[in-house]
Structure formats: structure tokens, C-alpha cells
Amino acid sequence: MTRKLEIICSPYTGYCFGVKRAMRLIDKGLAEHGGHIHTLGDVIHNMQAVERLKSRGVKPVSNLDEVESGATLIIRAHGVHPDLLEEAQRRGIHLIDATCPFVGRSQGYVKQLSKKSYQVIIIGDSKHPEVISISGNAGDRAIIIDTPEAAREIDKLDRAGLVIQTTFSREKALAIIHELEKRIDNLLVYDTICQATELRREATLELASNVNLMLVVGGRASSNTKRLFRLCIDRGIPAKFIETAEEIDPGWFDQCERVGITTGTSTPDWVIDNVIRRMEEITKARNSGFE
């Protein structure tokens, strides 16, 4: 141990606008509906936050059969398939729609494109709930791709319109669009990448280039957190993906002078505070040898 240790936090951490809004709607729903509401799947991809919400009366369910008529169901920020919305209304389930307005915008675009008989293309992960919810608004006839190779396999088309999963990498999306433009005469591109995730990526890269190691904090199921981690690794920057402060091993920093902290858009502030506190303890213990 020969060097002082410094911790630098990204300027963009914690919940994004869409997650903050969903959490506000959950608080309101709990207050108005007797302290018991349901969410279809985990409301956000963060186990710590989901566990806290459970203890406050928010119960994740896997399908509508688990929700009785008259009960309240929160539609999470990723949105849901329109058939499911319709079915919930038919069953007399009270809905609180926390679909992020940015996801709602993509849903609106594909609805319009379908109405005008455009082939809808979605750039994103076909298994991601947001993409499933968007695709449903195109009558499930959308082509969903996430690589330039997949774009090269699409048959030639006269016209198509595309949207992009909000958390998708712009670099990768541009490479896919480049391939699509060779195959589609009239391609309408709606840039639906969310600025919150882009700013986070840019800030993470800038920070990563000034530190010896990055701590990426967030849920293991969170795609935008996984992407931040990959971003660091792909640029050759050592990084550790952690969900909580308890996972931190002080030995990771033996050869470091500067450590950066970044987080996904679904990482709660209290998880981040615990990580910062733990890092401050480690820093204090290490730097005391220099006083």
C-alpha cells in the first residue's frame, strides 16, 4: 500500500426521471388504496428497492390471475403489452399507469406507423419488457433486432419506421441503422434513446478515463447498469459490478489512487449512500498512513 486513495462520483447517479415518477405514483397509490398494491413483475430491476417496497405493501405478481377484481395494479416504467391493459380493465382491476413518458412516446410512434401500414422495426432486446410493450402497440408485427448482422438478414423493404429501446447504445444503434438503410428505400428513424442513459454513459466514460478502477452500482438484472459495466470493460478500464456496499473488498483498491463510482438509473439513493460511506471508511483507513 503505497498511495493515497481518492473517490470520485459520477455527476449522474440514482433514479432517472421515469423511475422517480414511478416511485411517486407508488407512494400515492399506497396512500390512496389502503397500503396494498400490486406490480406486474418487479417494478424496477433492483432487488434492494423491490424488497423495501414489499415491506411497505407493494406485492409483485407474475400475472393478472393473482390480482383480484377491484385491487390496484401499477404498470411499471417499462410499460406493458396493450392486450394486458385491456384484460386488466375487463377484470375490473384498478390501474395506475407508471409507464415512463419516454417509453409512451415510442409506443405512440409505432402505433402511428402501424396505422399507416409501415413495417415497424424496433432496435432492442426482444425479451426486454419495454420492447415487448412497444411491440404490442405494433400488433406484434414488429421486426426486433439488436445487431448489424440481424439487420443484414432483413428482406428488402419499400418503407419502414423504427424506434430504439430507450436504454440501447447509440453507437450500436447507428451501426444497425447503417445496415438497414442499405435494405430499406424509405426508412423513418425515430431517435428514442433516452437522454438520461446517454448522459450517464458519457459521464461514466469520462470518469473512467481518469481513475484506476470503476465501481458500477446497480441491480444485476438492470440492463442499463450492465451496459455501464460493459462500457468500462470494453474500453479496458477495470471495473467491479456491485449491488450493495457489503460486496466491496478493500483489497480491490490496493494498487489504485483513484476510484470512480457510477450507478444505473434504478439504483436507490440509500444504496449509493451506503457504498459511498463504505468507500469513505476504506479511504480513511488507507490515507491515515500518510498523515
Ligand code: SF4
Ligand atoms: S431510463 Fe429513460 S426511458 Fe427509462 S425509465 Fe428512465 S427516464 Fe424513462
